[in-house]
Amino acid sequence: MLRCALEGSQDNEAARSPAAATAGSREVPTSDETALDRGDILAIVRFHEPAELDPILAALMDGGIEMLEVTLDTPGALDAVLRASETGTFIGAGTVLTADEVRRAADAGARFVVSPAVIPEVITTALALGLTPVPGAFSPTEVQLARSLGAGTVKLFPASTGGPIHLRALLGPFDGVRFVPTGGIEIDDIGAYLAAGAACVGMGTTLTGPEPPTSGDDLDRVRDRAAAAVSAAAGSRPEPR
Numbered sequence: 001m002l003r004c005a006l007e008g009s010q011d012n013e014a015a016r017s018p019a020a021a022t023a024g025s026r027e028v029p030t031s032d033e034t035a036l037d038r039g040d041i042l043a044i045v046r047f048h049e050p051a052e053l054d055p056i057l058a059a060l061m062d063g064g065i066e067m068l069e070v071t072l073d074t075p076g077a078l079d080a081v082l083r084a085s086e087t088g089t090f091i092g093a094g095t096v097l098t099a100d101e102v103r104r105a106a107d108a109g110a111r112f113v114v115s116p117a118v119i120p121e122v123i124t125t126a127l128a129l130g131l132t133p134v135p136g137a138f139s140p141t142e143v144q145l146a147r148s149l150g151a152g153t154v155k156l157f158p159a160s161t162g163g164p165i166h167l168r169a170l171l172g173p174f175d176g177v178r179f180v181p182t183g184g185i186e187i188d189d190i191g192a193y194l195a196a197g198a199a200c201v202g203m204g205t206t207l208t209g210p211e212p213p214t215s216g217d218d219l220d221r222v223r224d225r226a227a228a229a230v231s232a233a234a235g236s237r238p239e240p241r
Contacts, residue, residue: 187206195236
């Protein structure tokens, strides 16, 4: 399986830095424990109004998705991350904009942090704490900046602006970067992004809907959309070269 993960160098000096050693009582995970390598779909939960997040996360997992992200602009995000992480769910925090937010996400048990842009302090703090940073980038200059700061996984955002063609073009000079296209991706688009070389695909409202589910039927639809996304991803990767 292609790995949506940091390059192997993540578990080098950054993970053994003084910042990591003084990160508190939290045990710093290895890069293998934080790698986004558990499938082809990263499900993103983001709502602007309060919602019962636990059933939504459960519905996504029931549909076969194993990588979950809750954005910090969602009310109760870190509490939901903490509860999920305590059960062994592989979960991260999104819309992470500051080093302090990285630290709070780490304390909640997040395995990775996703940002909409390349924010140096977010990347360096995440690496020091043993988390996978996934900065957002769109241009070659932004991708190179993220890579120079130590990020081996980059969120291609907004993906729908350039589509799979843009992703394929970036993979030319940045073949070692794991790209996670995110933003405006529909289920019918998944195959094209994976075929173009995406490490995995980030999907939000396409899976959860724009409004929080409020009934069992709503949660069933979330589960069914998750299952459809997993099915669409199956067999979409190119043959190994």
